[in-house]
Amino acid sequence: MMMTTQQIKWRCAVAAGVIATAVLSTRVPAAPQAPQQPSDIAVVISGDPGTPPRYAVPDFVALTPDAADAAKTLGQVLWDDLNFEREFYLIPRDTYGSIPAARTLESVPFAAWRELGADAVIFGTVQRSGNEMRVVVRLFNVRSRQSVFSKEYSGSANNPRLYAHTISDEIHQQQRGLRGVARTKLAWVSDRDRQRVDGTVENREVKEVYYGDYDGGNQRRLTISRQLNGNPNWAPDARALAYTSWKPNPDIFISYMYQGVLQNPTKGVGTNYLPVFSPDGKQFAFMSARDGNTEIYVANVDGSNPRRLTNHPAADTTPTWSPSGTQIAFTSDRTGKAQIYIMNAADGSNLRRLTTAESEADRPTWCSAFDEIAFSARTSGSGWDIKVYDFSTGQTRQITFGEGTNESPAYSPNGRHLAFTSTRSGRVQVYTIGRDGKDLRQITRDGSNQTPAWSN
């Protein structure tokens, strides 16, 4: 049989996808075993040989008139969520016009979806009752006309996007053994409020901590400090953000955002910056000049038991934890220019240099899903790009290529995406991109936005 170039590409992509999925399922404890039983295999919808399954996600059906907006939102957001991981081919929604909308589960026009080339179609309904919402969803195998995924959800009608994000994560889990990121959040700092810091020096912009859905939806402000803030970092349970706040003494704060609790664990001890939670959430690493020079420290989240890990007259900064919590990578200019080093988290021993081919490197971010570290590398006089060091090969690959300056990478929890900042559209903004350097998306547009963090 002759294969077109396109088909060959799909075969490679699917093969790579299968390998990636297999690797991922061994790394993420929550992922189930690959399907083994014949009855289980039928659950997974496949595409034509050598191609990814083709999914259609029409608008959900509103069972009550006041659910019409939510029904439209659910279809669009679910389409986007399922498209984001690039495990499926999502048939564009503007091609569904000729297909009659189903009103009930029994009336899904499978023949018409088959003619459009769909292997899978999602049918869902939304019903509102006051401020409550009920969503019913089915994932159908178009060939067998069988439902392979059937769920009902109910809760507040305030945020229909969350229902779509939940469905997407569960379908990725069931169909691909993949931990999706649709319910994860990004945090960053922004000057979009255009306020000025109260103080004796004029014209200093307030930057507050903001957060929102991974795709930029539901953006909201966390801090109301009217100060400069920076470097937010999520607690592993995604229920707290640590950040640096200049009041005007730079210090570390932890906001337990769903409890309304704000703590200042480094209070009264010098200047403190760049907090990062340990993977178990019990400690944080940070940079401090409390002993007269910038060094890396670790303390318990309540601020107790602070200990110093580096002791060098050069600048040591920007810590990040290994997924096991046993090592810390950081930036140091001890050889003249900023480079990335790794040491044991317990006592700073076993120090070794990671980057050797870069003129300058900073903001290491250790990936929790793949054995790699992303960082910013200087690629021109005033320009930086995102690069990734792969421990298994010892090779470094480049993610961005000089479109503006690209800094501050942060991994998604499944390791398949990076958030970073770029000046490619003018002012500095937050973007996401695949770990292969494809699928760039702009997350922020209002004001300038910096130092992103990606939640679990």
Add this chain to the structure above:
Amino acid sequence: MCNQKAFVVIALAVVVVATGCGRNKKPVVAAPQPAPTLAPAETTPPAPPQRVEESVPVPQPRLSEDAIANRSLDDLNRNSPLKPIFFLLDSAELDETGRAVATADADVLKKYSTWAITIEGHCDERGTPEYNLALGERRASAVKTYLASLGVSGERMKTVSYGKEYPFDMGHTEEAWSKNRRGHLVITSK
């Protein structure tokens, strides 16, 4: 909107009433004063004319130093007697020019011995936001160490790094960058 209109109507009414009242009032006529009686003729000579003299203001003493001491913190920091110390690219060491500026700053600080300052370390935009926090902290610390070596008490000086936030010059040229790599001395109390 409605309230504003109501207010205007009431205000106009008040004006009309007030001016109306004025017009109806009869002019006030002063009561006739009794005619002055003539003083009896004196035999003694009249006293010499009283001297009328205006007091002449004396020029104020010159306030060379006090002009600084009397200024508010906001005003002082807007046009500061403490000059910023500039740094070379990626450097946290004071060069010859930087040491001369710091020496002049130390003289000011020794003269106004009650002032407390924050030394802010700043960087140009070419570094990353994270590394620049460390570099800015090292610049602030270097200025503090040098001022202390000239006799300024360490207890009067705090250090802060702003990384690449708050540049002096928003430009993207070497000239702008050279102004932004600095130790900026802010007076926090007098």
